[in-house]
Amino acid sequence: MAVGLVTVPDGKFSRIWTTFSENGAVQWLRDGSMLVHEWDTPESLTYFRLQVNGTAERLGSLPRPVTNSMVSQDLKKVFVLTRDYHGDAWVSKVVR
Numbered sequence: 001m002a003v004g005l006v007t008v009p010d011g012k013f014s015r016i017w018t019t020f021s022e023n024g025a026v027q028w029l030r031d032g033s034m035l036v037h038e039w040d041t042p043e044s045l046t047y048f049r050l051q052v053n054g055t056a057e058r059l060g061s062l063p064r065p066v067t068n069s070m071v072s073q074d075l076k077k078v079f080v081l082t083r084d085y086h087g088d089a090w091v092s093k094v095v096r
Contacts, residue, residue, distance in 0.1 A: 001018070001019055001020070001021040001023075001024040001038065002015050002017070002018045003015070003016055003017045003018075003026055003034070003036065003050060004016060005052065016050070016052065016053070016054040017036075017050055017054050017056055019038060019056075020040075021038045021039055021040060022039040022040065022041060022042050023039040023042075024036060024037055024038045024039060025037040026050070027071070027073075028073075029049070029073050029074075029075070030073045030074060032052065033049050033050060033051050033052070034049070034050040034051075034052075035047060035048070035049060035050075035059075035071055035075070036048040036049075036050050036056070037069065037071075039066075040061075043065035043066060044061060044062070044065065044066065045061065045062045045066040045069060046058065046060070046061040046062075047059040047060055047061075047071070049075075059075070062080060064080075064082050065082060065083065066080055066081070066082060067081045067082060067083050068080075068081040069081065
């Protein structure tokens with residue numbers, strides 16, 4: 001995953017950070033930095049605060065398999081969606 005910036009007046013692109021990841025997302029924060037959501041595996045999510053100059057600070061990882069998450073712009077609240085999958089439930093037998 002590569003994160004870059006495009007300056008609107010001249011259309012100039014500059015890459016500011018690169019990392020290996022299965023998937024990722026970026027959101028602007030109130031202080032002008034960015035929050036990077038990096039799926040380092042298909043189910044594990046790690047957060048980084050990324051400055052425009054390319055400095056990245058690891059904020060932490062979620063300890064469970066994650067389907068989706070939302071983080072407040074002040075980094076005080078995180079909504080996390082997890083899934084508890086039981087693919088073999090159809091072979092179970094209910095006994096009364």
